[in-house]
Amino acid sequence: MIIGIAKEIKNNEYRVACTPNGVKEFIKRGHTVLVEKDAGLGSGFSDKDYIGQGAKIVATTEELYEKSELIYKVKEILPEEYKYLREGLIVFTYIHSNAHRDQTDILLEKNVISIAYEDVNDKDGEFPLLKPMSEIAGKGGFIAALNFCQSIHGGKGLLLARVHGVRTPEVTIIGAGNAGLGAAELASSFGNKVTILDIDTNKLEYAKNILPSNVELLYSDEQNLIDCLKRTDVLINCILWPKWRTDHLVSRQMLKIMKPKSLIVDVSCDDNGAIETSRSTSHDNPIYVEEGITHYVVDNIPAAFPQTSTYSLCNATLPFALQIADKGVEKALVENKYLRRGLTTWNGKLTLEETGKKQNRPYTTPEKVLGI
Template identity: 40%
Template sequence: MKIGVPKEIKNNESRVGLTPAGAFELVNYGHEVYIQETAGESSGFADIDYREVGAVMLPTIEAVYAMADMIVKVKEPIASEYPLVKRNQIVFTYFHFASSEALTRAMIKSGAICIAYETVQDDEGTLPLLTPMSEVAGRMAIQQGAKHLEKPIKGRGVLLGGVPGVPPGRVLILGAGVVGVQAAKMAAGLGAHVTVLDINMKRLRYVNDVMPPHVVTEFSSVYNIKKHIKTHDLIIGAVLIPGAKAPNLITREMLKDMRAGTVLVDVAVDQGGCFETTRPTTHEDPTYIIHDIVHYCVANMPGAVPYTSTLALTNVTLPYILKLANLGWEAACSKYPDLGRGLNIVKGEVVIDEIKETFDGALV
């Protein structure tokens, strides 16, 4: 199979879909790998690194799309890429269709086979291709939140860890999944007081078992959310419903109950966000303020640490890329149900209920 890896062109997206080590494995299995020139540079991988393992470098994104049977990316195609996607071409990437009707319509029109990293799901219900980026994003959420609590950036002027004689900052985490646990770990390591809310008691028990005593858990409810937003300095939105739009847990009206300079970090922004006031931002211009509340809603947080993120991503995507390349998408998705659950749009047809429900028949 011919596998193409274009350079990411979304704002400040520095990751690349495949490392040289991944390219080596594919070439070793007899596949042809085409990489757009300089695609890996921002992640620390030079063109020569790919050439040395047998990949072919192509000068333009158009050439990569034209050559490939399967496109391997990190982020969803943006508008300028829509016309490049070919009928029957496999596109394997993070799509997050529920957050963009325009993207969904474009991929339906393309006639491509769209397999989304974020809905590949094993029999235990875990999301193996989302997990490493969720781990990165969860940890980064605390780094960025701590930074934006500083007064020059319009935050409350709170040091999360506090100092002797001064209490630490307070972090509220909505969701005890991968993002939430990694955020709690980082916040606890800084010495912050951490509250984790979730509706899944099994997850709360897990957090309670593995975290230090200054990380506390509570059942998530509107009452508890309203109570805690009044006293916490940093609030992390970490709720995920696979393939579907995230629920709005904090409304615009609730912002008025928060103290000025409170920071909201919405890690669920790719799925529409779990704050009503969420709108996607970029690393170039990461924040905005509503009712004196700082919103950090960067849609590709792991893109800021591309070396770490690219290695972590290829570690988990490569086995699936090999299955698709070796068997073809139909046989691979039939033989491996976890990969089959990644199918979102196939030759113009939406095949995942969550997307259909999100747009409530508007795609018909």
């Protein structure tokens, strides 16, 4: 198979889907790898690094898409890239189709086979291609909080650390998953009073075993959440909100009980999701204020740490990309039910239930389109 590794064009996106070592794995199996010129520079990989592992460099995005059978990316397909899509092309990346209706339209119109990292799951119901980025996003979210609590960045001038003779800041984290634990690890190590809220008592028990004693673990009910909102300096949201839900965990009205100029860091970045007032922002323009509360809702936090993120992401996605290349996409999807969970579009049909519900459009199951 001919695999094309694209240069990302999303605002401040410096990651690349595949490392030079990953390229070597494709080459060993007899595949051809095309890398768009300078695709890896943001992550510290030169074209020479890729050539050294057997890749070929192509000069333009158009050439990459034209010659490739599988496009291996990091972020969703952006409007500038729509013209390169064609029938039968396989796209393997973070797609977030429910949030990008125009992208879903074009994937269906062009009969593209698209598989979303974020929907591939495993035998435990976890999402292994989200996990590595979730940890980095959670940690990066706390680092963002450190910055945007500073007065020079519009914050109230609070140092998120324990300082003798001064009140210890409070950080509330919603969700004890990978992102939440990542945020809690850093927040607690700085000496803050940290509270994690979750409805999964098993996750809370696990958090208790790995985090220090300055982390309080609470069952996430409305009263506990309200109590935390009243006293917290930073709220970090790390739960994925079902896309078809129209209610919210933290409503606009609830922001009014928070301390003025408190900070919300929405790692999950679900627009109008768990946090009603959330809307995605970029690294260029990362914050805005609603109801006197500063919001940081950057939807690609890991892009600020591209070398770490690229290695981690490639480690997670490469085994699945190799299956697609080695077996062909149809056989790989038929034989791997976890990969099949990520199938988003197949020859003009939407195969992701979540997107169908969110966008109120017809969808079918992957099993039906694959005839299994």
